[in-house]
Amino acid sequence: MSRKPASAENGDHLEEAWRPRPDEPAGTTGLLLEEPLIFERSRTGRSGASLPPAGVPEADASTEIPEEYLRGEWQPEDGIPEVSEPEVVRHVTRLSQMNYGVDTGMFPLGSCTMKYNPRVNEATARLPGFTTAHPYLPEERIQGPLALMWNLEQALAEIGGFAAVTLQPAAGAHGELAGVLMMRAYHESVGEQRTKVLVPSSAHGTNPATSAVAGYRVVEIPSGPEGYVLPETVADAMDEEVAGIMITNPNTLGIFERHIAEIAKVVHDRGGLVYCDGANANAILGKVRPGETGVDVMHYNLHKTFSTPHGGGGPGSGPVGVSKKLVPFLPSPVVARSEGRYRLDYDRPRSIGRLKAFYGNFGILVRAYTYIREMGAEGLRRACEGAVLNAVYLREKLRRQENGGWHLPFETDSLHEAVFTDEALKDTGCTTMDVAKRLIDLGFHPPTVYFPLVVSGALMIEPTESETRESIDAFVKAMRRIAHEAQGSPETVRQAPSVSIRRRLNEALAARNPILKWTPDMDEQLASGIQRGK
Amino acid sequence: MSNIPEDLRYSEEHEWIRPASNHVTIGVTDHAQEQLGDVVFVELPEVGDEITRGAEFGAIESTKAYSELFAPVTGEVTEVNDSLIDAPEMLNKDPYGDGWMIRIAPAEESDIDDLMDAEAYREHIENEK
Numbered sequence: 004m005s006r007k008p009a010s011a012e013n014g015d016h017l018e019e020a021w022r023p024r025p026d027e028p029a030g031t032t033g034l035l036l037e038e039p040l041i042f043e044r045s046r047t048g049r050s051g052a053s054l055p056p057a058g059v060p061e062a063d064a065s066t067e068i069p070e071e072y073l074r075g076e077w078q079p080e081d082g083i084p085e086v087s088e089p090e091v092v093r094h095v096t097r098l099s100q101m102n103y104g105v106d107t108g109m110f111p112l113g114s115c116t117m118k119y120n121p122r123v124n125e126a127t128a129r130l131p132g133f134t135t136a137h138p139y140l141p142e143e144r145i146q147g148p149l150a151l152m153w154n155l156e157q158a159l160a161e162i163g164g165f166a167a168v169t170l171q172p173a174a175g176a177h178g179e180l181a182g183v184l185m186m187r188a189y190h191e192s193v194g195e196q197r198t199k200v201l202v203p204s205s206a207h208g209t210n211p212a213t214s215a216v217a218g219y220r221v222v223e224i225p226s227g228p229e230g231y232v233l234p235e236t237v238a239d240a241m242d243e244e245v246a247g248i249m250i251t252n253p254n255t256l257g258i259f260e261r262h263i264a265e266i267a268k269v270v271h272d273r274g275g276l277v278y279c280d281g282a283n284a285n286a287i288l289g290k291v292r293p294g295e296t297g298v299d300v301m302h303y304n305l306h307k308t309f310s311t312p313h314g315g316g317g318p319g320s321g322p323v324g325v326s327k328k329l330v331p332f333l334p335s336p337v338v339a340r341s342e343g344r345y346r347l348d349y350d351r352p353r354s355i356g357r358l359k360a361f362y363g364n365f366g367i368l369v370r371a372y373t374y375i376r377e378m379g380a381e382g383l384r385r386a387c388e389g390a391v392l393n394a395v396y397l398r399e400k401l402r403r404q405e406n407g408g409w410h411l412p413f414e415t416d417s418l419h420e421a422v423f424t425d426e427a428l429k430d431t432g433c434t435t436m437d438v439a440k441r442l443i444d445l446g447f448h449p450p451t452v453y454f455p456l457v458v459s460g461a462l463m464i465e466p467t468e469s470e471t472r473e474s475i476d477a478f479v480k481a482m483r484r485i486a487h488e489a490q491g492s493p494e495t496v497r498q499a500p501s502v503s504i505r506r507r508l509n510e511a512l513a514a515r516n517p518i519l520k521w522t523p524d525m526d527e528q529l530a531s532g533i534q535r536g537k
Numbered sequence: 538m539s540n541i542p543e544d545l546r547y548s549e550e551h552e553w554i555r556p557a558s559n560h561v562t563i564g565v566t567d568h569a570q571e572q573l574g575d576v577v578f579v580e581l582p583e584v585g586d587e588i589t590r591g592a593e594f595g596a597i598e599s600t601k602a603y604s605e606l607f608a609p610v611t612g613e614v615t616e617v618n619d620s621l622i623d624a625p626e627m628l629n630k631d632p633y634g635d636g637w638m639i640r641i642a643p644a645e646e647s648d649i650d651d652l653m654d655a656e657a658y659r660e661h662i663e664n665e666k
Contacts, residue, residue: 436574436601453601510600511575515625 267297
């Protein structure tokens with residue numbers, strides 16, 4: 004396999020995927036620092052630690068441990084890389100410099116709401132009263148953490164218009180499962196065994212998966228021609244076998260489900276419940292209380308709406324709000340307050356049970372609570388307005404046809420995100436994926452692509468309230484430039500990215516022939532994989 | 538415009554069907570593989586499985602999306618193209634040849650009569666745009 008960056012003439016990007024060998028100096032191009040795997044830096048005998056002599060006699064492992072548990076002769080690939088301390092520090096520092104996050108620049112990943120994580124959240128999460136609290140401490144010693152949980156539950160209940168909230172679920176999809184299990188428990192409590200859940204085509208992809216995992220059959224219902232669900236469509240699909248509907252509001256097109264109250268009535272009239280996927284709650288914060296639109300159960304994503312770290316940046320959190328009739332089924336334990344003291348209430352006979360070890364991702368709860376208290380009611384409302392204003396500004400600026408415009412699948416007003424089609428790429432030979440890769444060259448994280456599935460070659464863009472007008476203008480300019488390039492020099496777009504430290508990765512080969520573990524002969528494996536991939 | 542052989546029948550879900558004396562062969566159309574992009578995984582039923590017209594019988598995963606496969610006819614699976622497990626890319630390279638998916642013994646001959654011919658399928662693609 005060639006190790007030099009080959010020319011792009013043959014269009015084979017695999018040949019260009021080069022890495023320095025450990026015996027080559029780490030390459031630098033401007034400020035792009037190349038970095039091999041830590042295993043490739045390893046040299047036998049090199050060490051970053053000096054340990055004092057053992058205070059106990061050394062023992063021979065082969066006489067102390069049964070033979071079947073011994074690894075045998077040490078192999079580089081199953082050992083720890085042998086490196087010096089500065090090598091480790093440089094390695095992880097360089098990897099962190101290759102990373103791109105919302106702290107580096109605009110991260111308009113639609114549906115994921117990559118808003119800025121304020122540093123004050125980190126300050127409070129590091130307060131010793133929180134960091135040193137142990138979940139097994141007696142209640143009287145953890146009144147502070149319990150008070151924070153109780154107050155956060157109250158705040159989320161007030162924001163969403165719910166009777167109660169559980170903080171246990173560790174992520175949005177986990178919250179969905181909690182919610183659907185509560186729906187099931189409710190139906191069972193009134194002696195019913197319902198079998199189906201309705202899921203609109205514009206719902207989040209996790210909704211049908213959650214329904215299926217909870218044992219329901221998923222019935223997909225189409226969105227109306229304007230991009231929102233029509234009550235008559237729900238009425239046609241609704242019967243006494245339907246446990247409920249899982250509806251995302253605003254939906255994945257960024258469009259508000261304006262008939263939500265009517266849809267809720269249709270579902271309730273036949274004994275069903277309404278689950279709202281609240282992943283997009285940042286678009287209605289302080290404006291709409293879902294509980295008042297007939298929603299029985301909704302999860303929030305604290306790592307989206309309430310500015311806590313996201314993805315690789317930290318664990319998620321998916322609290323679930325419920326209407327009064329679902330309160331008995333909340334996961335156990337719940338935080339209770341009486342006479343100014345807080346305790347954990349395990350006496351919940353109708354609860355769906357525990358969903359997570361201890362009480363949720365507590366550090367994330369501290370950050371979200373900090374954000375809510377920092378912002379206050381008016382601040383949250385303004386954050387919502389800012390998110391919608393930014394998205395609408397971007398949408399209107401990007402769609403202008405006379406100058407590299409992009410096409411909207413629906414004319415309906417949208418809120419916090421804007422979805423475009425690949426119509427502008429027609430007959431250019433360029434695809435949505437090429438546009439995403441070209442954005443990397445131009446200094447932006449790509450938006451969500453090919454989702455929602457109901458839009459051809461979808462580009463789903465969500466700037467969030469964190470962006471300034473200048474950064475949105477710069478993004479729009481980049482998108483227009485790509486639209487022009489697709490017409491005039493499509494190869495530039497198809498070959499992108501050309502200035503990043505890695506060129507186009509072969510995603511198909513990676514999926515067809517995954518190599519998940521480093522081995523000393525990995526290069527040969529890669530080479531044979533490339534041949535098989537061809 | 539994608540390739541639509543005249544001698545095949547087509548379903549609305551973008552499968553092609555090649556009828557023979559006692560079985561039919563099923564695959565996905567050139568148009569479908571273009572839309573899917575690089576296929577990385579194909580999930581197919583086993584020989585002996587019964588598949589039902591309109592019901593799911595497998596799935597295709599590409600770098601873009603995961604798509605379910607819906608049976609164009611009812612019948613028993615008599616043969617499965619196992620080579621797609623190791624070489625899913627055949628579905629992109631040769632959708633009407635080595636990229637075939639399954640053969641089935643149809644239960645109802647009338648199922649096949651309900652399918653589209655090449656002309657009708659061409660129109661179906663146009664209408665979807």
